[in-house]
Amino acid sequence: MINSILRYSLIFIILILLQVLLFNNIEFSGYVNPWIYVMFILLLPCEISAWLLLIIAFFTGLTIDLFCGSIGMHTSATVIAGFVRPYVMRLISPRDGYEPGSDPSIAIYGFKWYLIYTLIVVLIHHTALFFLEVFRFTGFFRTLLRVILSSLFSITFIVLLEYARKRK
Amino acid sequence: MRNLLNLLARYNNLIIFLLLEGIALYLLSTGNNYHNTRVVKGVRGITRGVEQKVSSIRSYFRLREINQELAAENTELKSTLESMKNKGEQLFFSVTDTVYKQQYTYTTAKVIDNSVNKQKNFFTIDKGEKHGLSVDMAVISDDGIAGVIVGCSKNYSVAMSILNLDFRISARIKSNGYFGSLNWDGLSFKHAVLNEIPQHVVVNIGDTIETTGYSSVFPEGIMIGTISNYENPGGDFYLINVLLNTDFKKLHYVNVIGNMLKAEQLELEKSFQ
Numbered sequence: 001m002i003n004s005i006l007r008y009s010l011i012f013i014i015l016i017l018l019q020v021l022l023f024n025n026i027e028f029s030g031y032v033n034p035w036i037y038v039m040f041i042l043l044l045p046c047e048i049s050a051w052l053l054l055i056i057a058f059f060t061g062l063t064i065d066l067f068c069g070s071i072g073m074h075t076s077a078t079v080i081a082g083f084v085r086p087y088v089m090r091l092i093s094p095r096d097g098y099e100p101g102s103d104p105s106i107a108i109y110g111f112k113w114y115l116i117y118t119l120i121v122v123l124i125h126h127t128a129l130f131f132l133e134v135f136r137f138t139g140f141f142r143t144l145l146r147v148i149l150s151s152l153f154s155i156t157f158i159v160l161l162e163y164a165r166k167r168k
Numbered sequence: 169m170r171n172l173l174n175l176l177a178r179y180n181n182l183i184i185f186l187l188l189e190g191i192a193l194y195l196l197s198t199g200n201n202y203h204n205t206r207v208v209k210g211v212r213g214i215t216r217g218v219e220q221k222v223s224s225i226r227s228y229f230r231l232r233e234i235n236q237e238l239a240a241e242n243t244e245l246k247s248t249l250e251s252m253k254n255k256g257e258q259l260f261f262s263v264t265d266t267v268y269k270q271q272y273t274y275t276t277a278k279v280i281d282n283s284v285n286k287q288k289n290f291f292t293i294d295k296g297e298k299h300g301l302s303v304d305m306a307v308i309s310d311d312g313i314a315g316v317i318v319g320c321s322k323n324y325s326v327a328m329s330i331l332n333l334d335f336r337i338s339a340r341i342k343s344n345g346y347f348g349s350l351n352w353d354g355l356s357f358k359h360a361v362l363n364e365i366p367q368h369v370v371v372n373i374g375d376t377i378e379t380t381g382y383s384s385v386f387p388e389g390i391m392i393g394t395i396s397n398y399e400n401p402g403g404d405f406y407l408i409n410v411l412l413n414t415d416f417k418k419l420h421y422v423n424v425i426g427n428m429l430k431a432e433q434l435e436l437e438k439s440f441q
Contacts, residue, residue: 021222024283033285050181058188065195069281069290069326072196079192083185132196134287134333139354 008044011165012060015040020067023157032146034153035074037064038125039161041081042118043105046098050086057082070133077129081121088120106159107166114162118155126151220294223280227420234420241310272387273426275299277307282329284357284416289331291315293422296323304385306425312391312413313337313379314422325424331357331416338383339392339410342376344369350377350392350410357416359396362408369406371398377410384430 019037026034040060044053061078065071089098094109106114126147134143176183227234277299281292295301297320307314307327315327315335328335331352339362340347348364362377375395381388396411427433 051184054181054184054188058192061192068283069292070286070288072192072194076189076192076196079185079188083181083189086181134354142354 011043012040016060016063016067018161019064024068032149032153034150034157035064035126035129036154036157036161038078038081038122038154039158041078041085041125042121042158043103043162043165046089046102046104047100050083053082053085054079073129073132076132077125080128081125084124085121088117092116092120105166106162115155115159118158119151122151122154122158123147126154220280223278227278230418230420233418237310271427271429273300273428275301275424275426277301277325277422277424279419279422280324282416282419284329284331287333287354289329289416290318290326291329291419293325293327293424294323295424296320296325298322300426301325301424302426304430305427306386306390307422308386308390308425309414309419309422311415312393313386314414314416314419316385317424329416330360330412330414337386337392338380339377340380341365341369341371341395342378342389343372347380347382348405348408358412360393360410360412362395362410363405365406365408367400367404367406371395371406371408373397384427384433387425387427 015037019035023034023036037060041053041057044056057078058075061075064074064078068074089104092113094113098104099108102108104114104117109117130143130147130150131137275295277293277295279291280294283289283291291314293307301317301320303317303320305317307317313330315329315332317325317327319326330337330350333352333354336349336351338347339350346365346369348362350360350362353359353361365371373395377392377395379386379388379390379392391413393410393412393414396409398406398408401407
């Protein structure tokens with residue numbers, strides 16, 4: 001128990017630092033910014049209780065907000081991502097259900113499952129994030145384009161990071 | 169009572185979700201407004217150490233470029249100084265003359281945190297109240313305007329960049345003096361949009377856009393950018409695209425301009441409104 005708390009804390013710190021120090025500085029055309037920290041919500045154990053997931057999501061978002069100076073924006077988007085994760089998992093659950101005590105990872109459930117899982121959660125997170133950022137519906141399709149482009153980059157990096165994580 | 173408890177137990181996740189989301193949205197609505205950066209200012213102190221470390225590493229990599237810029241600016245200042253010297257012999261003015269009273273103060277500062285890829289971009293500089301900075305002071309780079317200070321702590325200030333949907337400034341075409349309002353359309357970090365220039369004005373691509381000084385924040389005649397193209401959206405006004413002269417991707421050293429006579433101007437204007 002203590003061991004896994006330590007492990008997840010370490011992953012949390014690594015992901016936050018990667019996001020703040022590396023990915024916030026990579027700007028594709030000054031327009032697209034991959035938000036990979038949402039991966040922390042994705043990699044928590046399958047059987048985590050929903051309320052704990054929500055609280056973790058809240059503090060993950062708050063940490064990113066402190067670094068980005070955008071109080072509340074990432075917090076609300078990440079809480080939404082944490083809220084939909086159990087429903088997404090139920091929606092795309094494998095034929096014989098989830099193995100008890102397992103992580104949602106490529107190694108256990110396969111590439112295709114992981115990609116769909118990441119795609120849905122990241123898209124919901126980014127949609128909430130970018131629309132909260134502009135806070136209006138004028139230029140709806142431009143914001144939508146930003147959502148789609150940024151999601152593509154985020155998903156690519158999250159899948160790559162997932163492979164790197166399993167290698168370790 | 170039992171039913172109520174059952175209901176709570178069944179929907180406890182939804183209730184927690186709504187509660188946390190409510191807190192987040194409350195923070196969002198109070199913390200990010202223009203002129204209301206108290207929350208940002210207060211809590212950003214925590215992460216500032218990290219930002220400053222990163223910034224100092226980055227500035228090390230850009231030393232060569234900064235040196236070149238400084239050298240270029242030096243040359244320019246020297247040539248202006250030379251031209252002033254010749255005039256000085258002909259002019260005669262006493263030190264106490266109020267006509268020559270200094271109106272603007274300049275302070276250099278370093279940008280320690282910046283972004284260009286959001287819809288509401290802010291940047292942080294390493295000077296604050298301790299150095300005489302206050303809210304509503306203008307921030308310019310060597311190439312042109314950069315933003316306006318919206319929050320100050322003791323050692324740091326947060327400035328709203330031009331690249332912010334809430335940013336608005338009065339700007340004019342240098343060649344003919346027609347003024348309009350300049351704001352950012354959220355598209356590219358290189359361009360802004362100038363509105364309210366009437367259709368009868370002759371507009372040329374490449375014309376310089378500069379500040380007007382009406383706002384009491386920016387001094388008059390500071391470079392903003394050049395006209396890159398313009399169109400006629402069908403109203404009474406042009407829609408002019410301005411290529412910003414400041415490169416926000418490499419904003420590094422900036423000047424903060426304080427208007428010493430601002431209080432006087434605002435007070436006078438207020439009495440007539």
